[in-house]
Amino acid sequence: MNTEVESIKKTNSQNGNSGYKDELKRVLTLKDLTIYGIAFMTPIAPAYIYGTASQLTGGMLALAYLCAMIAMLFTAYSYGRMAAAFPVAGSTYTYTQRAISPYLGFLAGWCMFMSYVLVPLVVFMVGAAYANVAIPSIPYWVWVLIIGGVTTVVNYFGVEIAAKANLYLVGLMGAIVVIFVFICGKSLLGGVGEGTLLSIKPFYNESTFSISTLIAGGAIACFSFLGFDSITTMAEEAIKPEKDIGKAALISCIVGGLIFIIQAYIIQLVWPDYSSFASSDTALFEVAKLAGGAFLAGLYTFAVVISTLTAGLTGQSSAARLLFGMGRDEVLPKKFFTHLHPKYKTPTYNIFIMCTIGIIGALTLNISLVTELLNFGGLVGFMCVNLSVIVYYFIKKRERKIFSNLIIPALGFIVCFYLWINLSTFALTVGFTWLSLGIVYGIILSKTSKNKLPMISDM
Structure with missing residues (x-):
């Protein structure tokens, strides 16, 4: 207990030097933060993209996930480095603003805001789609309202409640994933699909492999990893943010990545013909039904709905806290976006905005279009954080640690940039349109005497 108090005092001092005072409630441990990241990524994330991504990768989504995980580890490391320097809410926006420029920070936050808004939107869509397939008597729109309403109510009552809910829900979801993989494996041994547990095809299929398909699939696979970065938005609610944020980001990225790879591997073996799904949006409902009948299909659908609650909780919470950070710096109207509930200390107005x-x-x-747009904003944010490590540590602070302060973040930047430029034309067009709107808004904001973009001095 004494250690926690000392850590809180130390962090309070750091925030004070940043010109901020602690306004959110510090209650999250390393375990809470890690569960938070995994909950946002969601162990059952392949259900969201498998139908589309398996076609893009020629049935090698497991390989795409492996490449995406390695790429994201570089960026997860950079998030940890910046969280240690600036343990305050705001995440990508805060790091870029302070390390490089308030203007670039604003644009990074603008792009990440698009991603954080779209994550709960996607999970509402996927959860409602699976639930509607399982129980057609309840309309899709009713499921959307149910899932959206539950996540909003839990977030309204505070991060402690959300953390406890995530712990139990992630545990339940993890158990269902284990059952799903086990039954799929048993069905393979019974002659379903490829009829074997051991095959190189999910990682390399000579007839469909190409670098272009791998890159396209890797870009889509990044969607599943949008979650470890959300941990940093909870810095002002972490007990030891300067130590735990970075650890939690790396742990959640590795654990989540391995879970995704295992599922993509076994699913491809059970259903080799990735082009024959009746609906790409609910592809894994069909896989579960083939492997384990109505029981597994129903159980897997239940897991998807649970995942929408965990990802919806964390996605909505992260977006609300990003708005809180931007409002505190008067990039957005301060009085509205920094409003906190007097008892629960949650940014309730922002939570209601995200719900709506x-x-x-x-x-x-449409699910597939939203997923592509989400990756645009996420990859822009990742590039900015990697660049922030180089500028802040290697250039400004002159800490000439070549490997940790230059090579790792540079690799993270290069990989993210390569994935970014290989997004679909639609994603790039809409993404740049959103970015252009942000530039216009930023210019207007900087010309307003009352709401200039804050110029924060070097620390």
Whole structure:
């Protein structure tokens, strides 16, 4: 207990030097933060993209996940480095703003905001789609309202409640994933699909392999990893952010990546013909039904709905806290976006905004298009954080540690940039349109005497 108190005092001092005071409640441990990241990534993430991604990769999504995990580890390391330097809410926005420029920081936050908004939107859509397939008598739109409403209520009552909910829900989801993999493996031994547990095809299929398909699949696979970075938005609610944020980001990235790879591997063996799904949006419902009948299909659907609650909780919470950080710096209207509930210390107005956007979007947009847009903002944010490590540590602070302060973040930047430029034309077009709107808004904001973008001095 004394150690926690000392850590809180130390962090309070750091925040004070940053010009901020602690406003959010410090209650999250390393375990809570790690569970938070895994919950946002969600152990059952392949359900969200498998139908589309398996076609893009020629049935080698397991390989795409492996490459994406390695790439994301570089970026996870960079997030940890920046969280140690700036343990405050705001994540990508805060790091880029302070390390490089308030203007670039604003644009990074603008792009990440798009991603954080779209994550709960996607999970509402996927959860409602699977639930509607399992129980057609309940309309899709009703499921959207149920999932959106539950996540909003839990987040409203505070991060402690959300952390406890995530712990139990992630545990339940993990157990179902284990059952799913076990039954799929048993079905393979019974002659289903490839009829074997051992095959190189999910990682390398000579007839379909190409670098272009691997890159396209890797870019989509990055969607599943959008979650470890959300841990950094909880820095002001972590007990020891300067130590635990970085550790939690790396742990969640590795654990989540391995879970994704195992599922993609076994699923490809059970259903080799990735082009024959009746619906790409609910492809794994079909896989589960083939491997384990109605029981496994129903159980897997239940897991998907649970995953929408965990990812929805963390996605909505992260977006709300990103808005809180931008509002505190008066990049957004301060009075509204920094409002905290007097008892629960949660940014309630921001939570309600995220709920509204998520529900409206889930009722009007297409899953695959939203996923592509989400990756645009996420990869821009990742590039900015990697660049921030180089600028802040290697250039400004003159800490000439070649490997940790230059090579690792540079590799993270290069990989993310390569994936980014290989996104679809649609994603790039809409993404740059959103970015252009951010530039215009930033210019207007900087010309306003009352709400100039804050110029924060070097620390």
